[in-house]
Amino acid sequence: MIEKVTPYRAIPMAIIMVVIFATSLSLGFYEKMQIGEYIMLLILDMIFLGLFFYELEYKRIHKELYNYTQCSFINVSLGVCFTSIVVVICVFLPEFLKPMILIPVVMCAFSTDILAIIFGAYSAILITLLTNISKEELIASVLVILFAAIIVNSFSNENEYIWSCLTMFFLNCIINILFYFKRNSIVSKEYFICIIALSVFICLFTLVFYKKVYHNTISEEKNKYDEILDENYHEILSIKAFSPKEYNHAIRVSDLSYRCAKKLGYDTTLCAAAGFYYRMCKWDEEQGINKAIEKAKYQCFPEAVIKIISEYNGEINLPSSKESALINMTDTLVSKIEQLKSTQNNVADINIFIYQTLNEFSISNKLDASGMSMHQFLLVRDYLVKEGLKK
Numbered sequence: 001m002i003e004k005v006t007p008y009r010a011i012p013m014a015i016i017m018v019v020i021f022a023t024s025l026s027l028g029f030y031e032k033m034q035i036g037e038y039i040m041l042l043i044l045d046m047i048f049l050g051l052f053f054y055e056l057e058y059k060r061i062h063k064e065l066y067n068y069t070q071c072s073f074i075n076v077s078l079g080v081c082f083t084s085i086v087v088v089i090c091v092f093l094p095e096f097l098k099p100m101i102l103i104p105v106v107m108c109a110f111s112t113d114i115l116a117i118i119f120g121a122y123s124a125i126l127i128t129l130l131t132n133i134s135k136e137e138l139i140a141s142v143l144v145i146l147f148a149a150i151i152v153n154s155f156s157n158e159n160e161y162i163w164s165c166l167t168m169f170f171l172n173c174i175i176n177i178l179f180y181f182k183r184n185s186i187v188s189k190e191y192f193i194c195i196i197a198l199s200v201f202i203c204l205f206t207l208v209f210y211k212k213v214y215h216n217t218i219s220e221e222k223n224k225y226d227e228i229l230d231e232n233y234h235e236i237l238s239i240k241a242f243s244p245k246e247y248n249h250a251i252r253v254s255d256l257s258y259r260c261a262k263k264l265g266y267d268t269t270l271c272a273a274a275g276f277y278y279r280m281c282k283w284d285e286e287q288g289i290n291k292a293i294e295k296a297k298y299q300c301f302p303e304a305v306i307k308i309i310s311e312y313n314g315e316i317n318l319p320s321s322k323e324s325a326l327i328n329m330t331d332t333l334v335s336k337i338e339q340l341k342s343t344q345n346n347v348a349d350i351n352i353f354i355y356q357t358l359n360e361f362s363i364s365n366k367l368d369a370s371g372m373s374m375h376q377f378l379l380v381r382d383y384l385v386k387e388g389l390k391k
Contacts, residue, residue: 008300009060012077013053019077020045023084024126027091031130041129048122055114079110080119087123091130096180097194100124100141101172104149105206109213113149120145140179147171155210165203172199224302225269229254229276235299236276239283246283249334250276256330257323260380266323267304274308275327277301281312289316314366325370329380333357351385358384 024041033041056076083106090098103123107116124141127133133141151167154160176195181187227233240247257275261268281292289312296306308324311317313332319325336357358381367377 008298009073012073015077016052016080017049019080019084020049023087027088027126027130033130037129041126044122044125044129048118052115052118052122055112055118059112075110076115079107082106082110083119083123087126090123090127095133095137096140096176096183096191097198098127098137098141099198099202100127101144101148101168101202102205104145105152105168105202105209108149108152108155109210113153116149116152117146120149134183136179136183140175143175144172147175155206161207161210165207168206169199169203172202224300225273228299228301228305229273242283246279249338250279252334253278253327253331256334256384257327260326260330260383261323263383264322264326264376264379266326270302270304270308270323271327273302274305274323275330277305277309278312278327278331280309314364318368319366319370322370322372322376325367325372326380328366329358329361329377330384332361333384354385355381 021042024045025038028038028041056073083103086099086102086106090100093099100120100123103120104113104116107119121142124138124145127141128138148168148171151164151171154164173195177187177192180191180195228235230236236247239250254272254275257271258268260266261271277296280296281287281289284291287295289310292312293306293310296309301309304321304323307320308327311319311324311328313328319328333354336353340353358377362374362377
């Protein structure tokens with residue numbers, strides 16, 4: 001299947017390109033650069049964008065992007081916008097008083113540490129070309145960017161905020177004072193006070209910024225789950241109009257999967273969402289599993305949901321997670337019961353029918369790679385028999 005570039009990726013990438021070119025060229029215009037220098041800036045921008053997009057796409061293709069819950073294409077574009085403001089501010093500040101450390105701080109709140117380092121290195125080179133800063137200040141800038149990108153990772157844990165901020169405070173002070181001394185052979189009282197004040201401001205800003213921004217971007221995936229489960233979501237409205245039968249089936253599987261997941265301690269939100277869209281490949285006669293996957297990717301479904309959709313009924317891939325196996329079970333059972341009702345066959349004991357259906361499921365190979373234990377399977381079966389289908 002050939003993957004298409006979705007608006008979810010294309011639009012943020014276009015925004016990043018516009019912001020980068022606009023920032024460098026406008027600063028070049030302010031500094032009254034010559035044509036040759038403009039060309040140099042454009043080449044630098046293109047090299048940076050190539051490396052930046054390569055890293056972003058590499059992480060996405062190899063599923064590494066999902067290890068960073070704050071990272072999405074939209075968030076990365078926001079990070080570039082905010083960080084570009086920091087870069088502009090740095091251009092106008094005195095030597096060794098540029099808040100370069102804020103570049104990885106801001107970028108890591110919206111992306112990964114590697115992307116933050118790439119953007120930080122680009123920013124340091126850009127500022128050097130624009131303002132002709134000394135080699136000492138360039139080295140100091142690169143060092144604080146590298147160290148800050150490592151330290152900022154600890155901000156994912158709110159309990160480590162204070163220690164991380166103190167580390168950043170001393171880091172910014174010591175590195176800048178050290179290279180200021182190397183450059184000027186003396187550290188003036190005025191500079192010492194200014195770098196202390198700047199470092200304090202950076203720490204306070206980081207504390208507030210991460211509490212307001214970072215832990216809100218983490219909830220983006222949750223917001224996406226809420227969006228695709230909203231009854232007014234376009235895909236839900238579409239299947240409701242296209243096939244009320246498929247819609248009702250999806251509602252039953254979603255609800256049943258959610259309640260079973262809650263009983264077992266599985267991811268309830270994932271089970272509710274993936275349970276609803278599990279039969280997405282059946283919603284269109286010509287769709288199929290691959291087209292359902294492509295459609296889910298186009299609509300930016302969470303990766304875990306796409307994965308379960310790809311494992312529908314074990315036709316292409318066997319269930320690779322407990323949630324996927326659970327949804328496969330509930331879908332199989334609901335389908336069997338719907339088939340009974342449609343043929344108007346009478347079953348003497350519905351409980352025996354459920355036992356038989358799920359026992360047949362258990363002896364298939366669909367649980368082999370899922371990680372669901374036999375004990376958990378029995379818990380699900382007993383729950384479905386006693387109360388699951390009665391609600």
